[in-house]
Amino acid sequence: MDRGLENKERRKYFFKPRIGSRYAEKWNGYRTMVLGAHQICTVKCEFLDLCCSNEGVWEMDNACPVYEDGRDDPYLRLSNGNRIEMDAYIEDAANYPAYSAFTKYILEEKGFVSPEKREYFWERVVFCNFLQHYLPNGNTPTYEEESELYDADIDAFKEMLRDVQPEVIYVWSDSVANALRKNIKRIDGLKEMVMSNEAQVMEVSFFSYNTTVECSREWVRQLLEKVLGHVPSNKKLAPLDEVIYRALSQNYIIVYEQNKFANNYNCKFFDYSTFLGTIYKEYLKRWNVVEACFVKLDKNGERQKQHLRQLLPSNTDDPAFKAAVQLFEL
Numbered sequence: 297m298d299r300g301l302e303n304k305e306r307r308k309y310f311f312k313p314r315i316g317s318r319y320a321e322k323w324n325g326y327r328t329m330v331l332g333a334h335q336i337c338t339v340k341c342e343f344l345d346l347c348c349s350n351e352g353v354w355e356m357d358n359a360c361p362v363y364e365d366g367r368d369d370p371y372l373r374l375s376n377g378n379r380i381e382m383d384a385y386i387e388d389a390a391n392y393p394a395y396s397a398f399t400k401y402i403l404e405e406k407g408f409v410s411p412e413k414r415e416y417f418w419e420r421v422v423f424c425n426f427l428q429h430y431l432p433n434g435n436t437p438t439y440e441e442e443s444e445l446y447d448a449d450i451d452a453f454k455e456m457l458r459d460v461q462p463e464v465i466y467v468w469s470d471s472v473a474n475a476l477r478k479n480i481k482r483i484d485g486l487k488e489m490v491m492s493n494e495a496q497v498m499e500v501s502f503f504s505y506n507t508t509v510e511c512s513r514e515w516v517r518q519l520l521e522k523v524l525g526h527v528p529s530n531k532k533l534a535p536l537d538e539v540i541y542r543a544l545s546q547n548y549i550i551v552y553e554q555n556k557f558a559n560n561y562n563c564k565f566f567d568y569s570t571f572l573g574t575i576y577k578e579y580l581k582r583w584n585v586v587e588a589c590f591v592k593l594d595k596n597g598e599r600q601k602q603h604l605r606q607l608l609p610s611n612t613d614d615p616a617f618k619a620a621v622q623l624f625e626l
């Protein structure tokens with residue numbers, strides 16, 4: 297076959313997603329994807345340069361010296377790395393700290409997770425990595441350091457989404473999450489969602505794809521009580537948790553991070569002026585109620601009110617910044 301035609305027809309992503317045998321059953325009601333950053337090779341090999349490029353890694357798919365003894369086995373391919381590693385983790389045949397940390401997070405387990413419990417979860421989701429080749433030293437660069445590296449694989453990720461059709465995506469790398477945020481307009485149907493369960497030992501972000509994810513109003517109330525100590529309300533006004541729940545349901549993103557209840561202003565698609573304006577209007581332009589949503593803990597553990605200017609991005613040319621300034625007459 298002509299090499300040019302072969303390259304043209306092959307899929308854009310090299311590493312095949314590991315699709316669990318019970319993926320169709322869904323996890324918590326949604327087809328779920330777990331997205332890591334990249335594959336890691338720990339073998340010192342003369343072919344590393346090839347494996348560290350999107351083009352060269354295809355040449356090594358069935359030529360990797362690590363799998364030389366199983367050359368005729370279609371399972372032993374570099375492109376099958378997601379399945380090989382996850383199978384080994386589920387069977388407790390290899391130690392993969394990231395897989396273990398995420399499994400404990402999703403199952404809310406603190407100690408050892410049995411192979412049976414691992415299988416129960418991972419067979420109901422699809423697992424894959426974002427970057428489609430290896431990295432020279434195995435370290436994960438930030439998106440800010442290597443934006444071109446991540447941007448180059450956005451089209452491969454889009455093709456993966458079309459093939460697998462997940463409804464929700466857990467991303468366990470800030471580098472990858474930032475790549476998705478920066479390229480959100482290139483990926484139709486992708487939205488970042490608020491997380492109701494924080495990860496304590498690893499970076500986890502949450503996205504939806506071509507679906508509406510319902511958040512829990514009870515969780516909103518619990519979060520308000522955790523941060524504010526109470527839920528501001530008035531008989532003439534809608535309860536504050538109802539207003540925030542409505543905003544969350546419309547995909548306005550707010551997060552609880554570093555001891556404060558705040559908008560995730562790193563997400564450019566989040567219109568925080570509209571979100572805050574909704575609360576402002578619902579509470580008869582009582583700005584003190586709006587600011588009651590935004591607090592942080594000082595060094596003594598006391599809650600201190602955050603002013604809107606402290607939550608705005610530094611870029612004063614941002615249209616959302618100007619809208620908020622105009623709306624609240626700052």
